[in-house]
Amino acid sequence: MNILDAAHKTVKNYPGGSESLAPRIGMSAAVLRNKVNPNNDTHHLTLVEASEIMGVTSDDRILHALAAEHGYTLQPISTSAHDTVMGAVLANASQQGAFAQALRDALSDGLITENEMNSLSAAGTAQMEAMVHLLSRLRAVTGRPGVEA
Numbered sequence: 001m002n003i004l005d006a007a008h009k010t011v012k013n014y015p016g017g018s019e020s021l022a023p024r025i026g027m028s029a030a031v032l033r034n035k036v037n038p039n040n041d042t043h044h045l046t047l048v049e050a051s052e053i054m055g056v057t058s059d060d061r062i063l064h065a066l067a068a069e070h071g072y073t074l075q076p077i078s079t080s081a082h083d084t085v086m087g088a089v090l091a092n093a094s095q096q097g098a099f100a101q102a103l104r105d106a107l108s109d110g111l112i113t114e115n116e117m118n119s120l121s122a123a124g125t126a127q128m129e130a131m132v133h134l135l136s137r138l139r140a141v142t143g144r145p146g147v148e149a
Contacts, residue, residue, distance in 0.1 A: 001118075004038040006065035007045055007053070011036045014057050025052045064125075073125055075132045085141060088134040095130040099123040 001009075011032060014021045022032040027049075034043035045053075050062050060074075067074050102123040106116035 001061065001065050001068075003062060003065045003069060004036075006061040007036040007050065008038055010053060010057055010059045010061055013059070021053065021056060024056045025049065068125065073128045073132065075129050075136065083137065085134070085137045088130070088137040092127070092130040092134045095123070095127040099127045 011018050011021055018029040018032045018036075022029040025032070027035075031043065034040050035045040035049070037043075054060050054062055060076075064074055099120070102116075102119050106112045106120055112120070
């Protein structure tokens with residue numbers, strides 16, 4: 001998903017849409033709709049506005065789309081005390097299975113459609129994020145005796 005589509009979907013999917021979200025970020029609903037309309041060339045969302053939108057909506061798809069556009073994946077920093085190495089291993093295995101299932105489904109008819117490729121891309125990204133998270137957890141417990149893995 002590109003960043004313009006991500007911004008549009010973030011605003012559109014917010015409960016109440018632009019009418020509800022716009023006042024929370026200090027602009028009119030019409031201006032917000034224009035700024036996130038992928039077909040509008042006259043209004044543009046600033047980085048500060050995009051950050052405010054993500055903060056209010058708790059929807060980070062704009063950030064993930066921007067990272068993906070530049071070849072990166074993102075992993076939130078976990079602050080959970082229950083976030084163990086074993087939990088990260090299991091999450092990674094689960095995401096690997098989800099990718100394998102998406103690939104199996106896509107290859108079932110011998111042709112990968114654009115929608116199937118989008119599903120594969122999302123599943124692959126989720127798998128990479130899970131692996132990055134697992135490595136982060138392992139790094140956090142490296143050389144720390146007595147730390148629960």
